[in-house]
Amino acid sequence: MKCSKARTLILDHVYGELKPRLQRALQKHLQQCSECSKELAAHQATVAAFSKLSIEEPPAELDRRILEHAKEADFRASRSVKATGWYWRPALAAAAVSVLVVTVVYYMPRVRDSRMTMQESPAVTAMKEPAEREEALSAGVKGDAIGGERPRVAAPSALENEVGLMDERRDAAKPSSQIHEEDYREQKLMYAAPSASGEASSIGRISPDVTARESASSPAPELPLAKETFARSAPLQEKDEAQQNIVAGARLQEGLVGMELEKAAGDWDSKQKKAQEQPAKKAVFSEELDCESAAGDYEEALKLEPPSEHAPETLYRLGQCYQLSGEWEKALSVYEQIIQDYADFAAVGEAHLAAGDCLLALGKTSDALHYYETARDSYPAVRDVANEKIEATLMQQEEPAAETQPPETGTE
Amino acid sequence: MDRNIPDEVLMQQYARGDIGAFEELLARHRRPLFGYICRIVDNRELAEDTFQEVFVRLIHSRARYKQTAKFTTWLYKIAHNACVDALRRESYRKADSLSEPKPMGNGEEMRPQDVVPSMNPGPDEVLAHEQLSETLKECISRLSPEQKEVFVLRQYQNLAFKEIARTVGTSESTVKSRMRYALNNLRAMLIERRVLEGVTL
Numbered sequence: 001m002k003c004s005k006a007r008t009l010i011l012d013h014v015y016g017e018l019k020p021r022l023q024r025a026l027q028k029h030l031q032q033c034s035e036c037s038k039e040l041a042a043h044q045a046t047v048a049a050f051s052k053l054s055i056e057e058p059p060a061e062l063d064r065r066i067l068e069h070a071k072e073a074d075f076r077a078s079r080s081v082k083a084t085g086w087y088w089r090p091a092l093a094a095a096a097v098s099v100l101v102v103t104v105v106y107y108m109p110r111v112r113d114s115r116m117t118m119q120e121s122p123a124v125t126a127m128k129e130p131a132e133r134e135e136a137l138s139a140g141v142k143g144d145a146i147g148g149e150r151p152r153v154a155a156p157s158a159l160e161n162e163v164g165l166m167d168e169r170r171d172a173a174k175p176s177s178q179i180h181e182e183d184y185r186e187q188k189l190m191y192a193a194p195s196a197s198g199e200a201s202s203i204g205r206i207s208p209d210v211t212a213r214e215s216a217s218s219p220a221p222e223l224p225l226a227k228e229t230f231a232r233s234a235p236l237q238e239k240d241e242a243q244q245n246i247v248a249g250a251r252l253q254e255g256l257v258g259m260e261l262e263k264a265a266g267d268w269d270s271k272q273k274k275a276q277e278q279p280a281k282k283a284v285f286s287e288e289l290d291c292e293s294a295a296g297d298y299e300e301a302l303k304l305e306p307p308s309e310h311a312p313e314t315l316y317r318l319g320q321c322y323q324l325s326g327e328w329e330k331a332l333s334v335y336e337q338i339i340q341d342y343a344d345f346a347a348v349g350e351a352h353l354a355a356g357d358c359l360l361a362l363g364k365t366s367d368a369l370h371y372y373e374t375a376r377d378s379y380p381a382v383r384d385v386a387n388e389k390i391e392a393t394l395m396q397q398e399e400p401a402a403e404t405q406p407p408e409t410g411t412e
Numbered sequence: 413m414d415r416n417i418p419d420e421v422l423m424q425q426y427a428r429g430d431i432g433a434f435e436e437l438l439a440r441h442r443r444p445l446f447g448y449i450c451r452i453v454d455n456r457e458l459a460e461d462t463f464q465e466v467f468v469r470l471i472h473s474r475a476r477y478k479q480t481a482k483f484t485t486w487l488y489k490i491a492h493n494a495c496v497d498a499l500r501r502e503s504y505r506k507a508d509s510l511s512e513p514k515p516m517g518n519g520e521e522m523r524p525q526d527v528v529p530s531m532n533p534g535p536d537e538v539l540a541h542e543q544l545s546e547t548l549k550e551c552i553s554r555l556s557p558e559q560k561e562v563f564v565l566r567q568y569q570n571l572a573f574k575e576i577a578r579t580v581g582t583s584e585s586t587v588k589s590r591m592r593y594a595l596n597n598l599r600a601m602l603i604e605r606r607v608l609e610g611v612t613l
Contacts, residue, residue: 007592008585008588011573011588011591011592011595012573015566015573017572017573042595042596042599043595043599045599045608046595046598046599046602046608047567047595049548049602049607049608050548050552050567050598051567052541052544052545052548053544053545053548053549053552053568054541054542054545055443055444055446055447055568056446056447056450056456056459057443057446058442058443058446058460058463059460062460062463062464063438063442065464066438066464066467066468067431067434067435067438069467069468069471070431070434070467070471071431073471073472074429074431077429384556384558384559384593385556385558387593388558388586388589388590388593389586389589391589392583392585392586392588392589395585395589396585
C-alpha cells in the first residue's frame, strides 16, 4: 500500500469508518511506515482534544417558536385543502367569472383613458392650439371622472406610434414582468414624467441602446398607478400636476435627460441583478435546485444589451447551473469565457477551479490539473482549495479502481 | 414517541401531518444541529436565527422529502444552505457597519471591532473546561470555511465522509483532503496554544 492511499484510510480509521479488510491492510502498512504511524497518532490526539468541546444548547424559546410555526403551517395546509375541496369549486368559478366580467365592462374603458392621458407626451400637447391644448388637458383631467369618452388628441397618429413603441419595448423587456411590485413604486416618479425619453429618442438625442435600457426599466402602465394619479387628487391639483408634468418633460428635453437615464441605467442594473438572484434564492429556499429555469433566466439576462457590469457574475452562476445539471461541456465553455473575457472579475480564481471540476468530470484529468495549478499559482484566495483539489485528483489517479463518480449534484 | 423509530420514518409521518413526529425530530436533532450552526456562523445570535430558519425550511419542504435520502444528510444540507445565506447577509451587514472609522474623544480614530470587548473570557472568570472549550472554538473558527464545515460535520455531527460529500456537494476524496488539512491546521494551532505537545510529523 502506498502512503497516499494509507493517508486517506487513516482518516477512516480515526473515525471508525474503515472496513475490516482495509483495516488489516492499513495495520500492515503502519508497521512498516513510521511517517504514517506518526500521522495517525497526531490525528488521534487532535480528534481527542476536540472531543472535549462542549456543545451549546439552543434556548427552549426557539423550540417553542418552531413548534408553533409547524402547527400553524399544518393548520394552513389543512385549511387550504378544505378550501379547495370539490364542493367549493363551482362557487369559486362563478365568483371568478363575475369579477372578470365586472373588470372588463366597468374598468377597462377607464384604464384605457388614463393610459392615454398619462402617456400623452409634452411635445404632442405643445403642438396643439392653445384652446385645444386647454381642452385636451381638462379632458385628460376629467376623463377618469366621466369614465367614458376618450380625450381628443391633436396628433393621434404620432401619439399612437409613441404608445405602440413604448408597449413594444415593454414587451421586449420581459424580465420586468418578474419584477416585484415595489420596483414599480420606486419608479413611479420616473413614470410621472410622461414619455420624455421616448420623445428624446425620436428626436435623436440619445442612442437607441440607451433608450432600450431606459425602456427596460420603465414599468408597464398599471391600473393602481393611473388611478392613484388621477382618481385621488382634486381637479385643480390634477390640472396643476398635468402642467407640471409638461414642464418636467420640457426640462428633460432641455438637458436633464442624461440624469434620468443614469437613474434608469442603475435601475436596469439592479433589475438584472434581481433577475440573477431571484432564481438562486428560490432554488435555495425550496432545497430543490431548479437549475434549468435558473439557467434560462441567466441566459435571458445575458442577452440584454449593452452587457451589465454584473455580466461575469451572471456567467459564473450560469456555469454553476450547468454544472449542477451535469452539463459539463456547457459549464466549461462558460467558465472559459469568464477566464478569457473578465480577467478582473473577483471570482476568476473560482472560475479556474470550476473549469477544472468540469474537465475532471469529463475525464480530462491533466487539463483539470492545469486549471487547478493556474488557480493555485495565480489566485492566492483559492490557493488552499486548489491544493486540496490537486491532491484529491492525484490521489484518484493513483486509485483508478476506487470511486470515480462525477461530483455529486447535491439534490436529493 | 418510540426512540427506536428511524428519523426517515418520522419525517415521512410528519410529511403526512403528524406533528408528534416533528416534535420528536426536533428533540433528537436540536442540540447537534445548533452546535453545528454555532461553529459555522461563529455568532450566537446569528446561530439562533439560522437554527430557526433551518426548521422553517424543513417545515415548508416536508412534502418534498423522499425516504431514499438519509434524514441527517437532508437536514444538514438545508442547514448548510441556511448558513451560507446567513453568512452572506452578515458579510453585507459587516461591510456597512465596520468599514467606517469612528472618531474617538482624544482625536484618534478607531474601528468598532477595536472598542467592542473580546468574547474570550478571562482565566479568572470561567472554569478550566470552559476555557479549553473557548480555545477549541477559536481554533475551529480560524479554519477556512470549507475545512471548517467538513471538520464540524465529521467530528461533531458524526456524518460519514460520503454523507458529508453529498451535503456540501463535492467528491469524497475532496472531503478527505479538506479533513486532512483541517486536522493538520488544528493541530498546529493547539500546539501554538500549548493545548497539545508538539510532535514532529
